[in-house]
Amino acid sequence: MNKNRKTLKMPVRYLMNAVLVVLLFLALSYMTGNMLSTYQNKVLMTVGINIILAVSLNVATGYLGQLPLGHAGFMAVGAYTCALFTKYSPLPDGVSFAIGLALGAVMAGLFGVLIGVPALRLTGDYLAILTLGFGEIIRITLNNIDDVLGYSLFYGSKGLKNIPKYSNFANVFLCVVITCFLIHAMMKSRHGRAVLAIRDNEIAAESCGIQTTYYKVMAFAFSAAFAGLAGGLYACYIGVLNPSTFGFMKSIEILVMVVLGGMGSMLGSILSATVLTILPEATRSFDSYRMVIYSLVLVLMMIFRPGGLLGSYDFSMSRIVEKVMNGELFHKKNADKEGADHE
Amino acid sequence: MAQTLLKVDNINVFYGNIHAVKDVSFEVNEGEIVTLIGANGAGKSTTLKTISGLLHPKTGDVLYKGKSIKGVRAHKIVEAGLAQVPEGRHVFLHMTVEENLDMGAYTQPASTIAPNKEKVFELFPRLKERRKQLAGTMSGGEQQMLAMGRALMSNASMLMLDEPSMGLSPLLVQEIFDIIQNIHKEGMTILLVEQNAQMALSVADRAYVLETGRVVMDGTGAELLTNERVRSAYLGG
Numbered sequence: 192m193n194k195n196r197k198t199l200k201m202p203v204r205y206l207m208n209a210v211l212v213v214l215l216f217l218a219l220s221y222m223t224g225n226m227l228s229t230y231q232n233k234v235l236m237t238v239g240i241n242i243i244l245a246v247s248l249n250v251a252t253g254y255l256g257q258l259p260l261g262h263a264g265f266m267a268v269g270a271y272t273c274a275l276f277t278k279y280s281p282l283p284d285g286v287s288f289a290i291g292l293a294l295g296a297v298m299a300g301l302f303g304v305l306i307g308v309p310a311l312r313l314t315g316d317y318l319a320i321l322t323l324g325f326g327e328i329i330r331i332t333l334n335n336i337d338d339v340l341g342y343s344l345f346y347g348s349k350g351l352k353n354i355p356k357y358s359n360f361a362n363v364f365l366c367v368v369i370t371c372f373l374i375h376a377m378m379k380s381r382h383g384r385a386v387l388a389i390r391d392n393e394i395a396a397e398s399c400g401i402q403t404t405y406y407k408v409m410a411f412a413f414s415a416a417f418a419g420l421a422g423g424l425y426a427c428y429i430g431v432l433n434p435s436t437f438g439f440m441k442s443i444e445i446l447v448m449v450v451l452g453g454m455g456s457m458l459g460s461i462l463s464a465t466v467l468t469i470l471p472e473a474t475r476s477f478d479s480y481r482m483v484i485y486s487l488v489l490v491l492m493m494i495f496r497p498g499g500l501l502g503s504y505d506f507s508m509s510r511i512v513e514k515v516m517n518g519e520l521f522h523k524k525n526a527d528k529e530g531a532d533h534e
Numbered sequence: 535m536a537q538t539l540l541k542v543d544n545i546n547v548f549y550g551n552i553h554a555v556k557d558v559s560f561e562v563n564e565g566e567i568v569t570l571i572g573a574n575g576a577g578k579s580t581t582l583k584t585i586s587g588l589l590h591p592k593t594g595d596v597l598y599k600g601k602s603i604k605g606v607r608a609h610k611i612v613e614a615g616l617a618q619v620p621e622g623r624h625v626f627l628h629m630t631v632e633e634n635l636d637m638g639a640y641t642q643p644a645s646t647i648a649p650n651k652e653k654v655f656e657l658f659p660r661l662k663e664r665r666k667q668l669a670g671t672m673s674g675g676e677q678q679m680l681a682m683g684r685a686l687m688s689n690a691s692m693l694m695l696d697e698p699s700m701g702l703s704p705l706l707v708q709e710i711f712d713i714i715q716n717i718h719k720e721g722m723t724i725l726l727v728e729q730n731a732q733m734a735l736s737v738a739d740r741a742y743v744l745e746t747g748r749v750v751m752d753g754t755g756a757e758l759l760t761n762e763r764v765r766s767a768y769l770g771g
Contacts, residue, residue: 381640384637385640388626388629388637388640391626391627391628391629392624392625392626392627394620394622394624395620395624395625395626395637395681395684396626396637397588397608397609398586398608398612398617398618398619398620398624398685399612399637399638399640399641399684399688400608400609400612400613400640400641400688401609401637401640402607402609403609
């Protein structure tokens, strides 16, 4: 039935997506330069950082099907690593920022492996509690160590100050694109298939010859590493790090973004991270009622769309273009029905 | 006589302090259907899980093609050609029939997928009809067929089935056992664990009876089917 269907070749797909990303970048950077106030620009950067956090948590929550509550902990690891490196490194700005971000991601990834190995023996609420505990350990440790071997490094609860503010719209945007691309590529690969199979049925996955432990830890570490990247961006955006930022509520906030967007949908995470970052800012004029609005939106969402904004639907530009090429954009429903009738 | 493909040598398996499998020994020769029968808690599934690497024996050894596979990780055992269909119809509910089969070939090079899939569709025409259907929307019997078909995708030389008839209607049980015999005819060695002793013994070349963790009897399927003790204990008189 579908044999004569026109399809796009992979390079064409990549090119098309690349062009779209560049256009989006140009549009947004024009806006940041000309239309948006400083405050709005800051919100835009927070959106970018939150997108990275949500998309990365989505790997562990949506794709792997676990419920970790310590994402802020990984973010803190990345943030402090990047902050300390950029603060003391003698390298030129751009280089030191790039290395700092990479180091932050790697360090958070290592912590992901460290926590993942014991944590992923558990599932469900047990895993949630274990990762919650881990997140708190990170926060409390950072709160209480002022110096390391006599050198003042972390400054404890006083906060780490004077971090160079390297983050700007362009590099945050670049990091968002890199994160989304790498996670997308990972999930479309053989490894991603294995992760999805484990989520679906771990016993069946094992009997297919998939190394379940390895892939679970890998996905978890992958998720942690990107949280570290977001942490690094955050550190160099805000300029001051205080351990209390990375508390339990931050983890919950990220989780809410993922659940609201639809677990397992990358576009869902992106959208809901955007909405949930802008919403409390946009409703600032309602004063203290704004948190009520925020909570109401969540309650209503969960009642009317328990699967999240997009469910597990994922957006694909190429799929739409292919449909247009085949003239079936508006006949989609009929085609689906035919398929169903066959059974 | 054909070669011994799998040899279980005096294994003892524990769950914590509970001694679940006691000094169990048996062997499966190439091209045979061997069945382990016994009541609930006799240690049948535990034995199977030990062979497939999910549990490890405290003492004793498991030899596959003459090599010890004791302590080898489960995925390595699948790669070695010992496929398992776990108890309870474990299929990937959110994937289509074809995707499920693709997952079965996970350890194999991609070039084997198409020919193996043809073979599976020949054995299970019903899966071919439903190739685009989500596994979660299929009936229990179809899911069992899919789980078996998926195991066949791994180019295995031996197939281990854990309670394939569990929870199926008599008609479907008959169908599943017909398929098992068809798979066997194509040269597959099969180790079958069953509670449905009647069916299992009627297809098996040889059988072992397990009782509270020990092998208490063995013989050919036909022998055991007429054995007085087996009849009264497992076949209802």
